[in-house]
Amino acid sequence: MQRAEQLSEEPTTSLAVLASPNRTTKVVLSSFTAALCATFVGYPLDTVKTRLQTYKYPNFWQCITTTYAESGLSAFYRGITASIISGSTARAFTMSLYTSLLPAYASLLGVANERSTVVTFASGMTAGAASTLFTCPFEFTKVASQVEALVYRSRGLPEPKSMGTLRAVKDLLRRGGFMRLYGGYRYHLMRDSLGSAIYFSVYEHAKQTVGSFLPSEDSKPNPLAVATAGGVCGVISWVAVYPIDTMKSHYQRDLYHHSLASSMEFRDTVVERPKFKISLHMYRGLGFSILRTSLNGMVLFSVYEYLMHLGPPAH
Known part of the structure; x- marks a missing residue:
């Protein structure tokens, strides 16, 4: 209890402070390097x-082989x-953006603790939504390539x-031009805004x-605490938004399939948007996703926190 009380009184840690241009640079470089490693x-x-989300396999091992x-x-x-x-830059x-929004939302909501759930949730949601304007074309290209x-x-x-990547981009651009790369944007926006809100707050x-x-x-935060928190936040956020991600993958798969159609077929075929529903089918491949996102979160935050606390503090 005494340790917990001390933590609540300590200044906010690396993800909750953005006090100077030097620190801003450190946040950007550290997060970019950490995301690169996690990717x-x-x-x-x-x-x-x-x-596993977009095609039927008898089991995950068959998919791998x-x-x-x-x-x-x-x-x-x-x-x-x-x-x-897209991933590392985003x-x-x-x-x-998340770190810069924390004090702004704390002030707006009248909350003293910048690490409170309501502040981190709102900051994470805003940051996640903003990033989709950049990441959606790359995300669609990634899915098409896979x-x-x-x-x-x-x-x-x-x-x-x-x-x-280049082949997938060429196939997509031949039908619909650049805006085709934003196919499935509404699903991407829902997934990343809600996912980031849960991710950072957890x-x-x-x-x-x-x-x-x-x-x-x-x-310095304890490395085990950082790795554990990174794994937990990845799992919880991903389980919450996985059905949305499945809909996005299905829709983008169909759009890519459609981009290879003949001119006549292209005119006569309409790609329907999948309807939102919670079912076991929507969670196909979840086991692998939990492993991936847990590992990703552990690597991401462990590298990030290590780099943020490497060398003298940035002022």
Whole structure:
């Protein structure tokens, strides 16, 4: 109890302070590097997740072996270029915006503690929503890259020799131009705004709760508390928004499938928006997603907190 009381009286930690330009730069660089590490670690699992969501496999192992048979390990990293550009940059933007919004929302809501649930939830939701304007085209490209071999196969088309991000972009742009890359935006917006709100609020609460039972060095958070909180916030937020992500993946898969249609078929076919419903089907691939997002959160926040506390404090 005494440790918990001390924590509540301490100044806000790295995710809750943005006091100077130097600190802003440190937040951006630290979050970008952390997101880069997390992307490389979790991307193969994300590919499996997307395929399990959009196509029927007897089990996850069949999905893995089928993917590997296409082009070895590289098949699991298709579309990672878009994910690195959008994911790492967006995470740096989101975390920077999140930290700057904390004092603003605390003042607006009349809350003294910037790490309170209502403040972190509102800040996370706003930051997540803002990031979608940049990330949606890259996210759609990533999904298309992950399923393109399956889409070509389902249409009875020969698979092109060169597959990946650039091929997926070309296929999408040929039908609808640049705005086609924003297909499924409403699902993307719902997922990232709600997901980020839960993600950051759970992380702050879990880090403080777990940290109250563990020793820490000066103002540095305990590494175990950070890793635990990163894993927990990823799982809880992902379980909450997974049905929305499934709808997004289904819709974007159908749009990409549609982009390969002939001119006549393109005019006669309408891609229907999936209806929101909670069912076991909407949670297909959740097990892999939990593993991915838990690992992603642990790596992301562990690297981020380490870099933020590396060297002399930024003033």
